[in-house]
Amino acid sequence: MQVLRTECSVVVKPNDDAMHLVRFVGQGGESVDVTLAAGSEAIDDAEMVQKAAAIMVQVAVSLASNAGQEHEPRDVDEPLSRLQRFRFAYSGKGKDFHEIPNVELPSVEAAQAEAxxxxxxxxxxxxxxxxxxxxxxxxxxxxxxxxxxxxxxxDVNATDQHREWPSEP
Structure with missing residues (x-):
């Protein structure tokens, strides 16, 4: 999905817990919502979007690397010792324009595949x-x-020069 815009808001649940909601809106009305615990510190929209994007990358990599495997439920506070942390920096024309810190992946090879x-x-x-x-x-x-x-x-273009990209819906 190509993201056309992001929408950030604070949602208050019936028990008065506040949550940050980041909605990534794409073509044709598609959207992905990521809900973040508000915590005690205020964060701005840019930080909310950055955290939500990092979560989506982690989810996508996790699902891709575990395709077809049974998933055991686990305590979310339990660390995944086999994972390593990486930072992805996106640059264009000599400047960094986006960064995703704390991306947890099983190996350097998995980080390279994600990049x-x-x-x-x-x-x-x-x-x-x-x-x-x-x-x-x-x-x-x-x-x-x-x-x-x-x-x-x-490099991506040279590697994929013979690949035909699927057309957008």
């Missing part, structure tokens, strides 16, 4: 928007801030 998948999706979105993604890239860092690798949009 390639993400770069392919963004490349298609940029081309469909009539822009040229020259100089755009996805950089991935480990939890200590060391850059592990970079996936440039030029």
């Amino acid at each position: 390639i998948r993400s770069a392919r999706d963004l490349y298609r979105d940029v081309i469909n928007a009539g822009q040229t993604p020259s100089g755009w890239a996805v950089r991935v860092y480990d939890e200590n801030g060391n850059q592990l690798f970079e996936v440039s949009f030029e």
